[in-house]
Amino acid sequence: MAQACRTVLALDALATQNLKEGITFSRSSDGHCFIIYRQQDTFRACRNQCKHQGGLFIADIEDMGGRTVRCTKHNWKLNVATMQYVNPPDSFLQDELEVVRSADGSLELLELDPPDPWAADPRPVQDLQPGEVTLTYITHACMELKAGGKRMMFDPWLTGPAFARGWWLLHEPPEDAVERMCRADLIYISHMHSDHLSYPTLQLLSQKRPDVPVYVGDTSRPVFWYLDRSGVNLTNIKVVPFGIWQNTLDAVTDPPAGVRVFKEFWEFDVYVDKLNASVSSEVFKDESWIRVYYSWAGFQNYNLVIRMIETDDDFQRLDGGYDYLVDFLDLSFPSVRPQREHSYLEIQNRVGVMRNVVLNGLLWDDLYIGFNNRISRDPDIYHHRFWTHFQSELPLSAPDWNTFLRERPAPNPAPTPALLPALLPQQGHSSLFFHFWLKLVRWVEWVRRYFW
Template sequence: MKKKYQQFQELCCLCPCFLELKCLVGVVFLDAMTSQKAKTVLTLNAEAVDSLKDGINFKKSPEDGKCYIIYKNSDGLRACKNQCKHQGGVFIKDIEDLDGRTVKCTKHNWKLNVSSMKYVNPPDSFLQDELEVEILEDGGLQLVELSPVDPWLADPREPQELQEGEVKVTYLTHACMELQLGQKRFMFDPWLKGPAFARGWWLLHEPPADSMDRLCAADLIYISHMHSDHLSYPTLRDLAERRPDVPIYVGDTSRPVFWYLEQSKVKLTNINVVPFGVWQNIDEHLRFMILMDGVHPEMDTCIIVEYKGHMILNTVDCTRPNGGRLPEKVDLMMSDFAGGASGFPMTFCGGKYSDSWKADFIKNERKKLLNYKATLVRSLQPKIYCPFAGYFVEAHPSDRYIKETNHKNSAEDLNALINKFAPEIKTWTPKPGAVLDLGLALKDPNNR
């Protein structure tokens, strides 16, 4: 399958007319000439990483001489270019900074707090564009730059007033949402039947009885990544029998979403692989853009859908969507919330992996995820936030131990935390079949 993807991409490069063709497995690669790129700008070996001190570290690339700043603390590493956003000056250590978090520009004395990537002099001016820090298996690291960092700003559109019923978001189950956008219906990650991860996960919520009919009637489908709670071959097999030519869109990940399509024998004929960071125009009002994950760019993606200038952001399972740079004040934001650890460490035993150790590990991981999601939502300030993509259960009898011990966050807990620290953000905790009328909700947040 991978070979076919590569061969098709090579043909597209040699002859643009191939972009209009369907290959044998029904996959089309759309033009990627203006796509968002990920470039490694600095690599440090394990010894250099170990030598990083707490606080601010200045580093220079031996390849091109460009300079970077790496900030280290107990939470990990953050990095950026050593270049002021004001007029491109170089930062140096700020001798007035007693906490070791601030650098000063040599041109106009602008100051950047590298721990937060916010400029503190002048205050509330800019955010520094952050580089993604990728830790390598050998203990080294790479700094990766996305270009452009905010591709959704291309061709901006002013929001138009939405009428009642014009934009509806219907929750079906787990990560499956149906968006009615004018006359178009857009479906996300349809897992409607059968288990995922062999028999490890099962749907917590029974989807509405007409869910498969809705899926077959969709104008377009987005599948975020290849994990089987998002790419459900049992669901797609039923879809292919009824409507094999439904348009399906996936990101151009290095590990293709439909890696196992040929082996699955599922006959879908209209799979479109789209470049990252490029608006895909569906009609005069509707467009969408797929973005890569900063931590797992080889397989994970998220999506921005825009209708009449109103943005819906779905970060799905991304660990650090788009390297942490996302649009602010979108109309609706959706993300996962549950956490849990069905594999590690629940299936490990012996040594340190006692029940008490695993319970503490899971508790800490859940807490970290809950705080991260709440902090992310608070920083982006969406008008409405909806937690989803976490409604699964280990239902098979052989997984009873995991089900009883693998505790997860609840959507209610996350929304309560957001309501506590950002009460201006309205939250929605959906149940199967629940509908959010975006036009009504934006006019009256209590009318959802």
Template sequence: MTSQNAKVLFSLGAEAVGSLKDGANFKKNPEDGKCYIIYKDKSIDVLKACKNQCKHQGGLFIKDIEDLDGRTVKCTKHNWKLNVSTMKYVNPPDSFLQDELEVEILDDGGLQLVELSPVDPWLADPREPEELQEGEVKVTYITHACMELQFGETRFMFDPWLKGPAFARGWWLLHEPPADAMDRLCSADLIYISHMHSDHLRYLEQSQVPLTNINVVPFGVWQKVNEHLRFMILMDGVHPELDTCLIVEYKGHMILNTVDCTRPNGGKLPNNVDLMMSDFAGGASGFPMTFFGGKYTDSWKETFIKNERVKLLNYKSALVKSLEPKIYCPFAGYFVEAHPSDR
């Protein structure tokens, strides 16, 4: 019996179930065109299933001809490989776990694939907002994607690019950070690095500050800092291997920072947070801006950039409108480019 927190995605009749072969079976839902993988192991009477969508960048899986047992499938985008008997990615190893679907066997011998809808992770252990004193919470813009949050005596710094260029001297800071920015960074209680692009950690790369308490944090789990302060890191739905976003909660008040995420947490985010922060400008210094010749003329690039900017603005506007934060602060994106091809 399917629970209220579940959604039926795909069904197979008894005859189709009987024709499933050992190993990976590729199925397509004729109603919506979405694809699935059903793994069968007859020897131990096991059926497993998942969406046919690579967690790296959403590519489609096909049969891996190098695997004679039919346990492994290969992504058509970047050749990532998934072992569907364990739902672990084996190339590259130790990268992701594939989200598994529930396989429900029906009374008539058919089956249906069910996606469970767990409670949004930030709703775990809910806390009622407490009254704050004036000045108890401070939010300070430093430069580019770097912010300082102060909660009582505890200070939290985000994405510290404070000095010098990023991306092989392609990007430079538009705003000079405060004179004491590095002192603030060195004395911060926590430093959040959303992802490994140099415009989010450039100063840490250059500095001699010893970082002795580095934590790789699991997604969707509250991390307690003290009695009143906790945070949670969420994965980007489009680039899960690259980007993350952050929820910080202090005395029941939430701050959401989506940073550079293309689709933070697959689009599921908390509503009515006290403060929402995000980037507002797309990246440069990459495809297709740095390619020359062919269709990549100056006029083509100009049109491409204009369209991309409009799409980004529309997406951010729709996201903010749907989440309805009490305050919205677009802050990450103030940089200048070294070369005209980056603009």
């Protein structure tokens, strides 16, 4: 379908003349809201709708220059003079309307209609026969769709945690959920977050039917970027362009009688012990890994300083854990915050999850979305560029820790797993001597840190 320009707001000459310098909020006759910015005889305009989640903008009382509006949902801020979002910084541009001035002094705001022509001419709706299409809720985002003789499953997360150890299934999958998955004609995985792309679940699939067609979208970072290192063997992954799906289903049913709805047990130890095994890696014997890791990550030339603090499960700082600064302006690692004006994040991370992320070159979703860290920021600004990098733009291959260990000089004493006995498996040692040895090592480390 072809697009055409249509007028969404028209102001006569007097109304245009009365527009004040700076920001004006205006409403059309059909109730739609717009923002107009005037600087002398120059005008810019957009819809009053935040690009994040569609919230309305209001005047930003903190902006003395009269150029910024603030979203009422999440405090995103838009500089209407540039159509650039300033909170989060370095993020998005607002969709701008065309401003047309007439010789008589009137003004019109134009936009293309329809804005999404590919969605404006859907196929005609066809009647369904009873039972022809059924949609069954499995758990979380996992659904099973039967259409005619075909069976599809979406986003199967049936076992294990998501985001390292931050999320666990609330609802108990049906007893035959894994078998349903293995019988599916295709599986669709919407994106790479681990509550949708579950490697523990796909491990079960690969053991029984590795050749099932698994469809994913063609995203900038491949959905299955971690597949080769996951131990999962799927042989029929299909990457396809995104399209438009339209649903006409309208049905809600109760679960069958006797079905257990909520989970009553999770295998915490199997997964948490695997994460905590990273704590004892040789990589972390001294602090030289810090420079190697952040150099590998490749984020710099951004005026942000972060303080990373390793903690226990209750976010209490660990004796002997790492506590360091990273200055991303020049990718340096100062001992104190720089004197210049800068943005600052203080991030407390559960040590097992953080070290697992570092060792395996994983995205920071495991930390951030998985509730495995706590963050304070000064000023209170979401750094879109920083989080986008660490959540989706890290290198596809993990840091080369084998080369690092071969080339690293003999390490000086530094935080080691011996200082974190509660986090490590005891391997059957329960003797008095073993516990005495742990206390002695901790005492020596304390003396070294404070007196040497």
